[in-house]
Amino acid sequence: MTYRIVGETGEWEVVIGLEVHAQVVSNSKLFSGASTEFGGAPNTHVSLVDAAMPGMLPVVNEKCIEQAVRTGLGLKAKINNYSVFARKNYFYADLPQSYQISQFDKPIVGAGVVILDMPDGTTREIGIERLHLEQDAGKSMHDQDPKRTFVDLNRSGVALMEIVSDPDMRSPEEAGIYVRKIRSIVRYLETCDGNMEQGSMRADVNVSVRKVGSTELNTRCEIKNVNSVRFVMQAIEAEAQRQVELVESGGEVEQQTRQFDPSKGETKAMRSKEFAHDYRYFPDPDLLPIEFSEEYVEAIKATLPELPDEKKQRYMSEYGLSAYDAGVLVVDRETGHYYEAVLGKNRDPKLAANWVISNLFGALKAESKSIEESPVSAEQLGQLLDLIADDTISGKIAKDVFEKMIASGDDPAVIVEKEGLKQITDTGAIEAAVDDVIANSPEQVAQFQGGNEKIAGWFVGQIMKATQGKANPGMVNKMLKEKLG
Amino acid sequence: MSLDRETVRRIAYLARIKVEDERLDQIAGELDGILGFVEQLSEVDTDGVEAMTSVTELTMPLRADVINDGDCRDKVLANATDPFDGFYTVPKVVE
Amino acid sequence: MSKTLTNLTIAEARDGLAAKEFSAVELTEAHNDAVVAARDLNAFVSETPGLALDAAKASDVRRASGDVLGSMDGVPIAMKDLFCTEGVQSTAGSHMLEGFVPAYESTVSKNLKDAGSVMLGKANMDEFAMGSSTENSYYGNTINPWKASSGPDAGSDLVPGGSSGGSASAVATRLCLGATGTDTGGSIRQPASFSGIVGLKPTYGRCSRWGIVAFASSLDQAGPMTRTVRDSAIMLGSMAGHDPKDSTSAPVETPNFESAMGLGVKGLRIGIPKEYTAEGMPQEISDLWQLGADWLREAGAEIVDVSLPHTKYALPTYYIVAPAEASSNLARYDGVRYGLRVEGDSLDDMYMNTRAAGFGEEVQRRILIGTYVLSAGYYDAYYVKAQQVRTRIAGDFKSVFEDVDVLLAPTAPSPAFAMNAQLDPVSMYLNDIFTVPASLAGLPGISVPAGLSEHGLPLGLQLIAKPFDELTLLRAAETIEQSAGFELPVFSGGEG
Numbered sequence A: 001m002t003y004r005i006v007g008e009t010g011e012w013e014v015v016i017g018l019e020v021h022a023q024v025v026s027n028s029k030l031f032s033g034a035s036t037e038f039g040g041a042p043n044t045h046v047s048l049v050d051a052a053m054p055g056m057l058p059v060v061n062e063k064c065i066e067q068a069v070r071t072g073l074g075l076k077a078k079i080n081n082y083s084v085f086a087r088k089n090y091f092y093a094d095l096p097q098s099y100q101i102s103q104f105d106k107p108i109v110g111a112g113v114v115i116l117d118m119p120d121g122t123t124r125e126i127g128i129e130r131l132h133l134e135q136d137a138g139k140s141m142h143d144q145d146p147k148r149t150f151v152d153l154n155r156s157g158v159a160l161m162e163i164v165s166d167p168d169m170r171s172p173e174e175a176g177i178y179v180r181k182i183r184s185i186v187r188y189l190e191t192c193d194g195n196m197e198q199g200s201m202r203a204d205v206n207v208s209v210r211k212v213g214s215t216e217l218n219t220r221c222e223i224k225n226v227n228s229v230r231f232v233m234q235a236i237e238a239e240a241q242r243q244v245e246l247v248e249s250g251g252e253v254e255q256q257t258r259q260f261d262p263s264k265g266e267t268k269a270m271r272s273k274e275f276a277h278d279y280r281y282f283p284d285p286d287l288l289p290i291e292f293s294e295e296y297v298e299a300i301k302a303t304l305p306e307l308p309d310e311k312k313q314r315y316m317s318e319y320g321l322s323a324y325d326a327g328v329l330v331v332d333r334e335t336g337h338y339y340e341a342v343l344g345k346n347r348d349p350k351l352a353a354n355w356v357i358s359n360l361f362g363a364l365k366a367e368s369k370s371i372e373e374s375p376v377s378a379e380q381l382g383q384l385l386d387l388i389a390d391d392t393i394s395g396k397i398a399k400d401v402f403e404k405m406i407a408s409g410d411d412p413a414v415i416v417e418k419e420g421l422k423q424i425t426d427t428g429a430i431e432a433a434v435d436d437v438i439a440n441s442p443e444q445v446a447q448f449q450g451g452n453e454k455i456a457g458w459f460v461g462q463i464m465k466a467t468q469g470k471a472n473p474g475m476v477n478k479m480l481k482e483k484l485g
Numbered sequence B: 001m002s003l004d005r006e007t008v009r010r011i012a013y014l015a016r017i018k019v020e021d022e023r024l025d026q027i028a029g030e031l032d033g034i035l036g037f038v039e040q041l042s043e044v045d046t047d048g049v050e051a052m053t054s055v056t057e058l059t060m061p062l063r064a065d066v067i068n069d070g071d072c073r074d075k076v077l078a079n080a081t082d083p084f085d086g087f088y089t090v091p092k093v094v095e
Numbered sequence C: 001m002s003k004t005l006t007n008l009t010i011a012e013a014r015d016g017l018a019a020k021e022f023s024a025v026e027l028t029e030a031h032n033d034a035v036v037a038a039r040d041l042n043a044f045v046s047e048t049p050g051l052a053l054d055a056a057k058a059s060d061v062r063r064a065s066g067d068v069l070g071s072m073d074g075v076p077i078a079m080k081d082l083f084c085t086e087g088v089q090s091t092a093g094s095h096m097l098e099g100f101v102p103a104y105e106s107t108v109s110k111n112l113k114d115a116g117s118v119m120l121g122k123a124n125m126d127e128f129a130m131g132s133s134t135e136n137s138y139y140g141n142t143i144n145p146w147k148a149s150s151g152p153d154a155g156s157d158l159v160p161g162g163s164s165g166g167s168a169s170a171v172a173t174r175l176c177l178g179a180t181g182t183d184t185g186g187s188i189r190q191p192a193s194f195s196g197i198v199g200l201k202p203t204y205g206r207c208s209r210w211g212i213v214a215f216a217s218s219l220d221q222a223g224p225m226t227r228t229v230r231d232s233a234i235m236l237g238s239m240a241g242h243d244p245k246d247s248t249s250a251p252v253e254t255p256n257f258e259s260a261m262g263l264g265v266k267g268l269r270i271g272i273p274k275e276y277t278a279e280g281m282p283q284e285i286s287d288l289w290q291l292g293a294d295w296l297r298e299a300g301a302e303i304v305d306v307s308l309p310h311t312k313y314a315l316p317t318y319y320i321v322a323p324a325e326a327s328s329n330l331a332r333y334d335g336v337r338y339g340l341r342v343e344g345d346s347l348d349d350m351y352m353n354t355r356a357a358g359f360g361e362e363v364q365r366r367i368l369i370g371t372y373v374l375s376a377g378y379y380d381a382y383y384v385k386a387q388q389v390r391t392r393i394a395g396d397f398k399s400v401f402e403d404v405d406v407l408l409a410p411t412a413p414s415p416a417f418a419m420n421a422q423l424d425p426v427s428m429y430l431n432d433i434f435t436v437p438a439s440l441a442g443l444p445g446i447s448v449p450a451g452l453s454e455h456g457l458p459l460g461l462q463l464i465a466k467p468f469d470e471l472t473l474l475r476a477a478e479t480i481e482q483s484a485g486f487e488l489p490v491f492s493g494g495e496g
Ligand SMILES: [Mg+2]
Pocket: A019, A204
């Protein structure tokens, strides 16, 4: 799907690069022993180091290094065995050191790649430029007091991974899928919880536009701190539109930091050039270079779980699923787990996939529940598939049973038993029902015998109705054919 | 090399030090003196020389991922100018 | 007692305390009195006589029950005001930190406390350790107890050197038995030379920087300032040690530094770096240097001429690297979490007003230079270039130390000068011309008083050793000390 902005002077293409900030899963902060726990009374998860008291020094958390390497491996990226922490200097209320310890020209992870699964079953490769570790800032609250801004340093010093993409995306949709894919990968790896509402993941979105056919990279604007996939997509749309209109009306795009206002659906400038930052990066002299061996990287590699791309390939080759179905099932680790649990040892993979994708997802969506909160366990859904496979119930009845499982959380066998939904496979009982319908429908019998074979379906419907849907459909068909000749 | 007033003003803003206009020339002169002095480094051939990032030959020590600090708000706020309700405060920032 | 209590060395005090010739309380009271009597020198920003007496009493209690903590137990010392001390105002000599009372104790001061030493107060210093004369303190100048006996400065107040000038003056005047200093480009060694005492800058990483107000992180190092080499060895032993809270603290054993005493220099190879000479340096300093080499040779060392070709570039390198780091390290003084705040209409106004009022001229100058050399477009030409030259300077030392054990050089290019001599910034920086190279290379260095200038002022000789080889450094230092036979006068103002 090619995304185009139709302007007055022709068609435009949008060029998008993303910087995703993902909070590292760790107990304590990047350079101090204070807790990373979300929430908490203001300034309680703060050590003297986080508050930048005079003479305080950073000591790096080994877990954060490991998580960054792990994420780099998940992004199929180059792991740099030698990297350097640098200071990014600027003054702000929520930045107590007046510098952020980050990484500049020597990041811990270099180039990698992320594969996007597009809705039409195709894939797109998006380049990763780098991943680096850095400190989060504190939180400023501007609306608590008429004269003052309040500052809480609980977040100050929490480890972030900044994952920088190449400017490879060409539509809001791709950017949305990219953010979801990054989220999926870090959640598989358990290096970030991906919780965008709590700010564990947020994106800086770089947008520029160019005429279709041009390969130039034009001046871009950076939209800061966008905190949902939907807003990422909306912000790109609004910003691209703004730039096209600006250029077409004779203006020039200025390199700017902008902010997305979801209520107005527009971006606005935060600082213009005259206040542009000069961050004066230099290696942090309180720290030494991060160095590790190839064995260290290999040891982490050995603990990586199967990641979504590989899992998708396996579902396609091993289970014969379509690219689309496989892509949907691997989107997060829990769904894959659930699906494989439904599959058990030898249930039908395609049938299981259908049930998870159409029935379970539909029901969860209706109840706004995540798969971990599903009222129907994978074990129970597996049992339902067994009841279909051994002809205890028909596929149609199974849908009713499933609805009741969602509502009650009961095992399918219990529901089938209680509601008397067991399929009728007793030849005598089916024969009686068939005979009864034939006897009461001379007109239809005549039509059938007159060559209208379509009417056979009507007979099946009548028989199923008479048996409250419990008659085994195969047996009904077979018997009808015999009786009607 | 000679620093102009605008450069001094820009640097002073980056460093968030208020410099009255009448001091700009004097400061420019002093900074010029220092920059003139350090200029002699250009004589040194540093082609292919690694820039020092640390004077020690140690490798970076790593800390175990345990919570053993924080929960000391009284200490954290003890010297603050205008704390309120557990927060630090600054003049209102208009965003 | 054969000696008044303030005239003792640390080693003598230790022995006297052990022999119960006097108590820690008596020793402390004598020094508390001396501090008060010498107030016109302005060696202290804060005096803590009450805390000192409490510590002394505790020391006496320990001694009575046989739990002596070591050589420093009960020894009165001064603490440079750059060290954060829990519950005691810690100013770094700056208006910015006036009234700042840390809720924590720096590792070095804690180590000294845990060793039983008695802190008499916080010693004056150049603001944020930036200076070579202790004329940059918000809390006034510290005066050197020495006076020139002749020459243009005769009778004038002299500077004690800096930045650890309060510590130097206090030790020289016998207000304490030892003091902590910190040395970034010479701030222990140069004031030691100006004040006629011993000042030891250990290897970078030997003493923890945790809790010391940072000036230039890659250079800052704490060390002892004492009246004898042995005392420096004793005191360093209580200051040093690996600290997991400082990533640049070296995980090395702390040897018994005092064990180097009496070993002499027989068999050591001592290098004389020919580049340690400066334009306009008085002949008497060159002569003293030559004399020092002779003493070491007579004591059995082999004297070797060596070359450190990048020496002249050390000072310009330092004046890029140190201000660059300082501009970032001092950015945290923003009026929010501690220290001075001067209100303003906006956050930026508040920052700018606070930092204009809180920092003195020299500090502002260095912040501006540091900001400039790191700024876009200049970073490579200044900062990266300087760090490359620094690699070269360190390389020079590395190669000469393949051949020699210790280097001998002057500490400073002049004796103490008159207060308010109104030197321009660059001339002032030249004071550190001989101390900065070892700082850039992270090497241990010591200044030992070796003689007097023609006008009767003390002159130090500097020794530099390999990383973590303070033992060898101390051996050579003791030899210089013994050969020089330098006598520190008893200045009025002290108890004696
Ligand atoms: Mg960004």
